[in-house]
Amino acid sequence: MTTTSNRNISTSTVRSSFLPFLAGIAFGIASSILYTRVICSRNQKSSSSSSSLWLQPPSTLPRFAQEILSNHHHTNTEKISNDDSNGESTNASSPNTALSSENWTEVRLREWEDLNWRDANGWQGRDLCHNPQGLGVRILHYYYKASSKEMVGVVWFGPHAESHRGLCHGGAMTSLMDDFCGHLAFLHSTSGQPWSGATVQVNVSLKKPVKVGSILRIIGRIDKHEGRKIYVHATLDDGGGDNNGGSSIDGEEQNKDPLVYATLEGLSIDGVKMSQHEDPVSKRTWEVEVCEHSGRLQRRDSGWKLL
Numbered sequence: 001m002t003t004t005s006n007r008n009i010s011t012s013t014v015r016s017s018f019l020p021f022l023a024g025i026a027f028g029i030a031s032s033i034l035y036t037r038v039i040c041s042r043n044q045k046s047s048s049s050s051s052s053l054w055l056q057p058p059s060t061l062p063r064f065a066q067e068i069l070s071n072h073h074h075t076n077t078e079k080i081s082n083d084d085s086n087g088e089s090t091n092a093s094s095p096n097t098a099l100s101s102e103n104w105t106e107v108r109l110r111e112w113e114d115l116n117w118r119d120a121n122g123w124q125g126r127d128l129c130h131n132p133q134g135l136g137v138r139i140l141h142y143y144y145k146a147s148s149k150e151m152v153g154v155v156w157f158g159p160h161a162e163s164h165r166g167l168c169h170g171g172a173m174t175s176l177m178d179d180f181c182g183h184l185a186f187l188h189s190t191s192g193q194p195w196s197g198a199t200v201q202v203n204v205s206l207k208k209p210v211k212v213g214s215i216l217r218i219i220g221r222i223d224k225h226e227g228r229k230i231y232v233h234a235t236l237d238d239g240g241g242d243n244n245g246g247s248s249i250d251g252e253e254q255n256k257d258p259l260v261y262a263t264l265e266g267l268s269i270d271g272v273k274m275s276q277h278e279d280p281v282s283k284r285t286w287e288v289e290v291c292e293h294s295g296r297l298q299r300r301d302s303g304w305k306l307l
C-alpha cells in the first residue's frame, strides 16, 4: 500500500515537474526554428543585398572615370606620331598607327588578368591590388604617358578594405600607393627588364576617410630620377568636377576642385632584382599597340604571346 501510494505520488510528482520541462523544450525548439526561418532569413536577405552591392565595382563609373577612359581612347584610324621615348617595340599588325610618348597608353600586364597563366608561371597567389576577383582595393585601369612620366588610375575600394564601420583601412590606400610608385618606376625603368626594381619608401599622408564602395582617381608622376633612385609624387582624389556631389542651383555642372583623400611621396630603386626566376616570362618587354577590340592604345607585356 505504502509502495503503491509512494509510486502514485512519485508518478504524479514526475508528471507535474516533467510536463513544464517538456513544454519548455518544445518552446525552445519552436522558437529556434522560428528564429532560424524568420530572423536568419531576414539577416541573410539584408546581408546578401548589401554585400551584393559591393561584390563588383559599379557598372556605371563616375564621370571622372568615364572621362579618363574616353580621353584615352584612340581608334585604329587615328594617326599618332612615332616617337616613343621609352624604346618599346611597336605592333606590326597596326601599320597605320604610329606611336607616341605624348599619348596616354593603357597599362596591361598578363599576370593581372590571366589567372590561369599566372598560376602556371610561378606566382603563388593573387595580386593585392590587381586581382580581377579581389574585394579589397582594386585598380581597374592604369594609363601612362611616357613624355611627362605621368600615370593616372581608376580605383575601387571593395568590402574587404573595410576598417572603421563603412570606411576603408589606411593600409588599403597605402597598398595602392606602393603599387602606383612601383608601376610608375618600372614603366620608366632604364634597365629595360621586367620586374627589376622595388618600392623602398612609401610616405603616405591620409587626409580624408574613404567610404567602402568608392571609386577614386590616383594620379601622379615621377618627380626626379637620381642615379637608381626614382622619386614619385601621387594624389588619391575624387577627380573633381561634380563627382563630389556639387552642382549649381540651375543644374549646371560646377568645376569643383578634387577632394584629396591621400598623398604620396614615394621612392623606388631602379634595377633591383627581387625575384630570381630566369625564363621567358622574366625576359618580357613592354609593347605599345592599339588593341584590336577596344581601339585603345595600350602598353602591355610581351608575355601575352607566350603559352
Ligand SMILES: CCCCCCCCCCCCCCCC(=O)SCCNC(=O)CCNC(=O)[C@H](O)C(C)(C)COP(=O)(O)OP(=O)(O)OC[C@H]1O[C@@H](n2cnc3c(N)ncnc32)[C@H](O)[C@@H]1OP(=O)(O)O
Pocket (backbone or CB within 6 Å): 109, 178, 179, 180, 181, 182, 183, 186, 187, 193, 194, 195, 196, 197, 198, 199, 200, 201, 227, 228, 229, 267, 269, 272, 284, 285, 286, 300, 301, 302
Ligand atoms: C615588360 C613587361 C613586364 C613588366 C613587369 C613590370 C611590372 C610592373 C608592375 C610593378 C608593380 C609592382 C608594385 C609593387 C611595389 C613593389 O616594389 S613590391 C616590393 C616591396 N619592396 C620591398 O620589398 C623592398 C625591400 N627592400 C629591399 O629588399 C632592399 O632595400 C633592396 C631594394 C633590395 C635594396 O636594394 P639595393 O640595390 O641593395 O639598394 P642600395 O644600394 O641599398 O640603395 C640604393 C640607393 O637607394 C637608397 N635607399 C635604399 N633603400 C632606401 C629606403 N628604404 N629609403 C631611402 N633610401 C633608400 C640608398 O640609400 C641608396 O642611395 P644612394 O647611396 O645611391 O644615394
